[in-house]
Amino acid sequence: MRIYSGGYHEIISRKTMASQTYQLGFIGAGKLAGSVIRGLMRAKFCPPEQIIASEPNEQTRATLQNETGVSTTAGNAEVAEKAATIFVAVKPPMVLPVLTELKTKLENKLVVSLAGGVRIGNMEKVCDARILRALTNTPSAICRGATGISRGARSTNADVDLTKKIFNAIGVAVEIDESQMDIVTALSGSGPAFIYTVIEALAAGGTKLGLANDVAMELAIQTARGAADIMLESKMSPEELRRMVVTPGGTTAAGLAVMEKLGASESLIAAVEAATKRGQEMARENS
Structure with a gap:
C-alpha cells in the first residue's frame, strides 16, 4: 500500500495503515464534506486513493469521484470499517442514528463530527469512539477554511494534533472549548x-x-x-x-x-x- 510521504504517516503508524484500506473516510459527502475533500486534494495532503466517502446521492458521488479521484460508496458501513479516521458529515438529526448503527465498526476509532448542534457527550453515549468536533466552512475547498476544533473525553492529544494537521492544511484551525462551538458555527460556518x-x-x-x-x-x-x-x-x-x-x-x-x-x-x-x-x-x- 502506498503511504503518503507528506507527513500523515508520522501520526498514523505503519501497523495501523496495514490494517486499514484508507487513511480518511467521510460518512456523507455533501457540500461541506465535499469542500473539505476538495481542499485536501488541492493541498496534496494525501493521495486520493487514501480517501473514501459514502454518499446516498448517486450524482453527488459521481461528481466528487470525477473531480477528485477519491473512492466513493453508497454504504456508510464500508467507510466505518475500512478508514482509519472517520469524518461524520451527515445532517445533524442523522448523526446519532448513524453513530448508533455503526458503533461496532467505530469502536476506539478517531471520529470527527462536522455537524453543528450535536454535542460530543451525546455522541459518546451511543458510540465508543474517540470523538472530536470540527466546525469548518465551504472555503475549505480552496484551502481558505476557518475551523474550530473541540476534543472529547476519550480523544487523545495525538487525535487533536492529527485533526489540527488536517484542517490547517486547508485553512486555519483553532482549538476551542465545546461550549463555544455554537459561536464558531455562526461566525465561521455561517x-x-x-x-x-x-x-x-x-x-x-x-x-x-x-x-x-x-x-x-x-x-x-x-x-x-x-x-x-x-x-x-x-x-x-x-x-x-x-x-x-x-x-x-x-x-x-x-x-x-x-x-x-x-x-x-x-x-x-x-x-x-x-x-x-x-x-x-x-x-x-x-x-
Whole structure:
C-alpha cells in the first residue's frame, strides 16, 4: 500500500495503515464534506486513493469521484470499517442514528463530527469512539477554511494534533472549548453567507448608480478580497486600517456615516447572535 510521504504517516503508524484500506473516510459527502475533500486534494495532503466517502446521492458521488479521484460508496458501513479516521458529515438529526448503527465498526476509532448542534457527550453515549468536533466552512475547498476544533473525553492529544494537521492544511484551525462551538458555527460556518451578502450589497450599490452588473460584482469581490488580505498581512486592527482609508469630509466618511445610521454593524452582530442561538436550539433538539 502506498503511504503518503507528506507527513500523515508520522501520526498514523505503519501497523495501523496495514490494517486499514484508507487513511480518511467521510460518512456523507455533501457540500461541506465535499469542500473539505476538495481542499485536501488541492493541498496534496494525501493521495486520493487514501480517501473514501459514502454518499446516498448517486450524482453527488459521481461528481466528487470525477473531480477528485477519491473512492466513493453508497454504504456508510464500508467507510466505518475500512478508514482509519472517520469524518461524520451527515445532517445533524442523522448523526446519532448513524453513530448508533455503526458503533461496532467505530469502536476506539478517531471520529470527527462536522455537524453543528450535536454535542460530543451525546455522541459518546451511543458510540465508543474517540470523538472530536470540527466546525469548518465551504472555503475549505480552496484551502481558505476557518475551523474550530473541540476534543472529547476519550480523544487523545495525538487525535487533536492529527485533526489540527488536517484542517490547517486547508485553512486555519483553532482549538476551542465545546461550549463555544455554537459561536464558531455562526461566525465561521455561517459567516461566508454573511460576507457574500455584504459583497452582493456593495455590487448592487455600484449597479444602482450605473455600473454594469459584472463590473460591479468583480470590483466588489476584489475589494473584499484585498481588504481581507491586507488585514492578514499587516496584522493591523480594522479600526487602524479604516483610518487609513477615511479622509474627514471625504467619500468614505460619508458612506460610513450612512452605514452607522442604518445599523450595518449591528445587523451583522445580530446575525451571528441569531445563528448561535439556532445552534443552541439544534443541540437541544438532537440530544
